[in-house]
Amino acid sequence: MARLHRRHLVQIGGGRVIDLYYNFLSRKAVCAPRSGFDPGDDVSPVLFPHQRDIVRWCLRGGRRAIFAAFGLGKSLMQLEIMRLILAHEGGGRCLIVCPLGVRQEFKRDAELLGMCPQFVRRTEEVVGDGLYLTNYESVRDGRLDVSLFEAVSLDEASVLRSFGSKTYQTFLQLFDDVPYRFVATATPSPNRYKELIHYAGYLGVMDTGQALTRFFQRDSTKAGNLTLYPHKEREFWLWLATWAVFVQRPSDLGYSDEGYELPPIEVVWHEVPMPDDAAPAEDRDGQLSFIRDSAVSLSAAAAIKRATMGARIEKAAEIVAASPDDHFVLWHDLEDERREIGRQIPEAVEVYGSQDLDERECRIVGFSDGEFRVLATKPVLSGSGCNFQRHCHREVFCGVGFKFNDFIQAIHRVQRFQQSEPVRIDIIYAEGEGHVVDALREKWRAHDELTERMAAIIREYGLAEADAACAMRRSVGCERREESGDGWRVVNNDTVEETASMESDSVDLIVTSIPFSNHYEYTPSYNDFGHTSGNGEFFEQMDFLTPELLRVLRPGRIYACHVKDRILFGGVTGAGLPTVDPFHAQVIAHCMAHGFDYVGMVTVVTDVVRENNQTYRLGWTEQCKDGTKMGVGCPEYVLLFHKPQTDRTRGYADVPVAKGKDEYSLGRWQTDAHAFWRSSGDRLLEAADFADMDMSGRCRLFRDFTLSHVYDHEWHVSLADAMADSGQLPTTFMALAPASWSPDVWTDVSRMMTLNTEQSRKRRQNHVCPLQFDIVDRLIERYSNPGEVVFDPFGGLMTVPLRAVSMGRRGMGTELNPGYFDDGVAYLRAHDEKAYAPTLFDVGAA
Structure with missing residues (x-):
């Protein structure tokens, strides 16, 4: 009933609906809840x-x-x-x-x-x-x-x-x-x-x-x-x-720092050379290298650790022996290092993981109280919470790694307030681990920088979280800008507000890719449909837009909505494995509730290998462990909604999308209806046929072959296996994707043909959900007449208006993100200039 009431409000007065809309936007602000008491x-x-x-x-x-x-x-x-x-x-x-x-x-x-x-x-x-x-x-x-x-x-x-x-x-x-x-x-x-x-x-x-x-x-x-x-x-x-x-x-x-000044810290780095008798490094292909570098592989890093372990611990022993009156913490990461410390520094008291918990705790407390001079332990065991500053101001790291949090926590066991001595940290690393040292130093710098940034916010707002929440409030609304050219008009504005201002029955076709709930955010504005807490709030905001889309569309015409289901990760949902949010089904229910007829769905198959690289949910290794946890790839969908025509006794739109048979041939109709391309092969393919072809040729040949022969799944698998055995099966995209005969499953959409390709070339910000040219062109051709208005309420880089103009229609679009809007206008203006720029023949004729 609430939805019907809101739709009625749209029809009788857009101003009141806009007021309700902005009240809804203001409720999007996030703030930490209070559930305590004032002591x-x-x-x-x-x-x-x-x-x-x-x-x-x-x-x-x-x-x-x-x-x-x-x-x-x-x-x-x-x-x-x-x-x-x-x-x-x-x-x-x-x-x-x-x-x-x-x-x-x-x-x-x-x-x-x-x-x-x-x-x-x-x-x-x-x-x-x-x-x-x-x-x-x-x-x-x-x-x-x-x-x-x-x-x-x-x-x-x-x-x-x-x-x-x-x-x-x-x-x-x-x-x-x-x-x-x-x-x-x-x-x-x-x-x-x-x-x-x-x-x-x-x-x-x-x-x-x-x-x-x-x-x-x-x-x-x-x-x-x-x-x-x-x-x-x-x-x-x-x-x-x-x-x-x-x-x-x-x-x-706002209080005095007296007694809370950190002691000075001196960090000394010690590089230990590789021993002269160390064997040369060997890669997986058997190639030998006399230059040791742990960045090459995990095995190379481990080999360097093993080869230098004795020398690193010897250096630590030298440092400890040089200061007999000081107490030391010896930090290490490997059990072999602990045993080597015990051999070279017998006075070191060890704390390790398999120890009895009470014994571990007793030794940590004993060192904290100054009962013995040298403690050997791992940062993951003793690097958090322990206070060693009363009797110790020296630490030695017997090796380096990439775990910065463990590293910084371990340092602050002695460098902390109430430390009375200057702190010295000796860090020992092996030749070939220079990149690890560089990474550690960079993380340390970033840590100090970002920590200071948070402290600055505290100094600015104190403990008044209400003030911080007020400062955190995003902008609401948008400074409207309009640009137009030959056959197009686009607006930088909130799409709800802009669509509400449009004339009823003024649009002939709507083609758009709506935000996929809160999967992405596009702007720092509460007006952003991606800035929602989940599907519930997203569709609540769509409740303001969808009735407007129904109103501005001509009776009997099509609203083509591009969507994709969302992957829900098991660590977030508690399901233990990735599951799928059937977002497209919820969009169907939403649009039907607002008065659209649902007339069909086009499936656009996506690359399952690329998807796995993005989500890790379809991995081959996990499938081999347990096939029950793996679903299938998530295709994209184009949902086709129909605004009821005025005369419901007839199936035609008030203004039909009519085509003359002389211009729209039987053959073109069959091609459009079936999306069916045949190849010229006359025998089954073998892996050898692919050997001398480049990857694009293999992909094209396989696609054409699957369209011209009865599909054989086992043959498909054996062909992929043969390519894998010869090292020719890519891991970053699906080379042997099956093609489709069905008009409702499109497997030939070019994933590269988007305005993001141009964005990348120009080093500009990519749109996170680009809409492919192929999809837009087919929808415009099928569902609009030349000269009609094609509208995209989520214009993005203005792909829909651009393709509409290119195909002899008039393009309209709205976009909230000013950066996307500016880039979209630039593409449209470039199209105008190209259309009217004189050619070489024009110059010659003059």
């Missing part, structure tokens, strides 16, 4: 002023993150948060989850607040109300039921990543029923976007999948490669500021 002046005076402010802010939100620099007192703040929750609730249970070796720090700070937390590892040990401590392993392994607690805080939650990505995601979902949730960790690397988003999901601020689609652009060539949209970067950091406080020093919140 007022009950915060303990034991805390420093900046700590008291952060505690109040966290409790008002109820679900917040403290990303504070090393040594700013995160453990004390978490304890005070739990103390105040217990007081506010009149009892109950609270839990702090921390890494091994950290509980002693909490117990020391708890004494300052008059608290005595109990450490537990199993559910049966939880008896009575109060504050409990546990480690991550107990929760991860299911020994402790977190639903028993009213509040949970994760201390140094970045340690979860050492458990693996799957554990990281499922672990955070265990707390969905806990009312109060907090994260307190040293400032995470801001370029660890997924880590930040997982925290938002744990806190209940925003669904992980929603956050990914809202702020990040996908790499269409590689799955999982996410980068922030340039126009959303500041919005992303402002959004973080509404639920997470990034603090590097007390002055970020």
